[in-house]
Amino acid sequence: MAPRPLSLLKLLAFFVILSVLYTGYIFKSLTFRRRSSLSYDSKNFYLGEEASQLLSGSVHYFRIPKKYWHDRLAKVKSAGLNGVTTYVPWNLHEPEPGEFHFSGDLDLVHFINVARALDLFVILRPGPYICSELEWGGLPAWLLRDSFMKVRTNYPGYISAVKRYFAELLPLVKYQQSKYGGPIIAVQVENEYGLYAGQDPNHLNTLAGLLKNEGIVEPLFTSDGSSVWESEKSTIYEDGLKSVNFKSNPEKHLKLLRGHFPDQPLWVMEYWAGWFDWWGEGRNLFDTSEFTRNLDIILDQKASVNFYMFHGGTNFGFTNGGLTIARGYYTADVTSYDYDCPISESGAYGEKFYAIRESLVSHGFPVPEVYRSSITKPRSYKPLEYKDGFFSLWDMLHLVENATLNEPMPMEIVSYPNAIGQSYGYIFYEMNVDCAKSGDVVVSGLKTRLRGRAHFYLNRNEVGKPILYEDEASTQQDSSSWEVIHSSEMSFDLGILVENPGRVNFDNIYGLDGQYKGLLGNIVLSGSAGCKFKGQGVSAFRLDMNSTTIAQSTRRTGRWRERPGLHKFTLHLRHEAHDTFVDPVSSGFRKGVVFVNERNLGRYWEIGPQKTLYLPGPWLRSGANEIIVFDEYPQQEAPKVLIFKDAPDLGVKNDRDP
Ligand SMILES: *[C@@H]1O[C@H](CO)[C@@H](O)[C@H](O)[C@H]1NC(C)=O
Numbered sequence: 001m002a003p004r005p006l007s008l009l010k011l012l013a014f015f016v017i018l019s020v021l022y023t024g025y026i027f028k029s030l031t032f033r034r035r036s037s038l039s040y041d042s043k044n045f046y047l048g049e050e051a052s053q054l055l056s057g058s059v060h061y062f063r064i065p066k067k068y069w070h071d072r073l074a075k076v077k078s079a080g081l082n083g084v085t086t087y088v089p090w091n092l093h094e095p096e097p098g099e100f101h102f103s104g105d106l107d108l109v110h111f112i113n114v115a116r117a118l119d120l121f122v123i124l125r126p127g128p129y130i131c132s133e134l135e136w137g138g139l140p141a142w143l144l145r146d147s148f149m150k151v152r153t154n155y156p157g158y159i160s161a162v163k164r165y166f167a168e169l170l171p172l173v174k175y176q177q178s179k180y181g182g183p184i185i186a187v188q189v190e191n192e193y194g195l196y197a198g199q200d201p202n203h204l205n206t207l208a209g210l211l212k213n214e215g216i217v218e219p220l221f222t223s224d225g226s227s228v229w230e231s232e233k234s235t236i237y238e239d240g241l242k243s244v245n246f247k248s249n250p251e252k253h254l255k256l257l258r259g260h261f262p263d264q265p266l267w268v269m270e271y272w273a274g275w276f277d278w279w280g281e282g283r284n285l286f287d288t289s290e291f292t293r294n295l296d297i298i299l300d301q302k303a304s305v306n307f308y309m310f311h312g313g314t315n316f317g318f319t320n321g322g323l324t325i326a327r328g329y330y331t332a333d334v335t336s337y338d339y340d341c342p343i344s345e346s347g348a349y350g351e352k353f354y355a356i357r358e359s360l361v362s363h364g365f366p367v368p369e370v371y372r373s374s375i376t377k378p379r380s381y382k383p384l385e386y387k388d389g390f391f392s393l394w395d396m397l398h399l400v401e402n403a404t405l406n407e408p409m410p411m412e413i414v415s416y417p418n419a420i421g422q423s424y425g426y427i428f429y430e431m432n433v434d435c436a437k438s439g440d441v442v443v444s445g446l447k448t449r450l451r452g453r454a455h456f457y458l459n460r461n462e463v464g465k466p467i468l469y470e471d472e473a474s475t476q477q478d479s480s481s482w483e484v485i486h487s488s489e490m491s492f493d494l495g496i497l498v499e500n501p502g503r504v505n506f507d508n509i510y511g512l513d514g515q516y517k518g519l520l521g522n523i524v525l526s527g528s529a530g531c532k533f534k535g536q537g538v539s540a541f542r543l544d545m546n547s548t549t550i551a552q553s554t555r556r557t558g559r560w561r562e563r564p565g566l567h568k569f570t571l572h573l574r575h576e577a578h579d580t581f582v583d584p585v586s587s588g589f590r591k592g593v594v595f596v597n598e599r600n601l602g603r604y605w606e607i608g609p610q611k612t613l614y615l616p617g618p619w620l621r622s623g624a625n626e627i628i629v630f631d632e633y634p635q636q637e638a639p640k641v642l643i644f645k646d647a648p649d650l651g652v653k654n655d656r657d658p
């Protein structure tokens, strides 16, 4: 049948619809108010003609489910702020060299558009190094495949990787700059570079050049602690605006900024509204009255200010960082990035939210109504019964890639049949050992060779205690540099499961190079049993616990055994899902990771401070939801239930200063 020609009426209808759509389109673009560009003199910032104080809050899209971006940014607006600041995490956007992800929960352009629709300006902090308590400060671990790598310098291997990344990232945001009517008004160069131990005097100029080459035209700025301007040695980007970071003593820091840079307005890029937490201590809380006193001083001086964090969100998956400088030994940051800041991890208004509004009102700023969120409050679900859905770690070894090595090497550089290296999660090493007689086997050399937290196994039965080493100088107090295993066997398999607990994200003493994880080389056997490695090499297993492996594992679960492994629970939902908190610790689990519908919610650990994990409603669906608890320790008996809470348990106040 030949197609009938369109009747006149249909043609007319077609044009009517088209014009309606088109006007709708125009209307929609008009509601995006054109952003005026940022300029400044020695006293003021200007957005267009108007003198403006930049009042913004840090909110990181990569720490929040995409469905909640609008809610969280509406709360920024509702505090009386006029902008939002975000870092951009290189490690998440480029998980393998040349493989880029800018969609779903990493859809940066969408985040910027949400800010734009709410008439918030955007300050972009694209790194490439961002600190931010993120794994290795946001640097991708595959950089370590080059053993000469010198991050945060003009080392050619580093710069060429940055160039490739910027060439993907910056064209996406170029037309979001205010020059083109977009909301981006300023772009940061690197992050707190003046404090970096391995400073390269040309690095900031090089990075600024790369930003400009890719079409960044808005003002560039740096952000540092004020001490760097007092030091002869600090590398400073001469051409850019300067901003300062601090938590207390605003007069002192603002005076230093004014004194060193009299030709620009005062600008606090990170007024720390709280602090992060790490495993093994209490929560770091920041008193609201002190927070408000400092804020009043900042506003009295007509300084511009950004709250770090305004809403912290979550270090989902294996994305948390760590420090060796906080305590003189390694501490890994917890999964929650609640930060005790104005908006809680699950989006609730806190005391500091109202304090900001009051302080702004008392300084003559207009403040809108408090935004009424349409997201329902977190609720608990009924405890889920455990029904023999178990998959042991040893079974999982058959699902993941393995390699045979001459001697142990770190996870980043092991070559597997279908993959090179590994960035996150666990790696399992296994080697055959022959002994002269039964007796003690001393495993030593761990101080120089172990990087991460290790469990030890004899024929896949756990022996000794886990040990954590992140550098030679620092160890958790209860650790030793060797492990003694009693063996009655003349021949056995020695297994070592190493977790990457989170690469250090900031180090102003030793720098950030060489953050390899796993075993760096051969360990040493001694002791009365007279044991030796058999010389058949070492098997390495790539336990990055990615979604494919978790999905395959959950299809194969069986009877519970006293082993480390995955425990499956099923949450049936008939109605719309809401936010909740999973409580693996109260359910009897000790240390591990929780997966919900193959998404990694992050780590839990019985030592706290954090006990519960935030589970955002949008990651649940109606029908069956699979919740998997991977625990590193063999349970003494089968788990009974998995418990949920309607409020987070992030621990009690730290009795030491952060
Ligand atoms: C997950 O890990 C498996 C086994 O190591 C590997 O074959 C697969 O390519 C990985 N998948 C993803 C999405 O990384």
Ligand SMILES: *[C@@H]1O[C@H](CO)[C@@H](O)[C@H](O)[C@H]1NC(C)=O
Pocket (backbone or CB within 6 Å): 397, 398, 401, 402, 403, 539
């Ligand atoms: C390593 O992987 C190969 C290929 O998938 C498999 O045949 C072999 O059994 C694995 N080795 C071990 C020790 O699991």
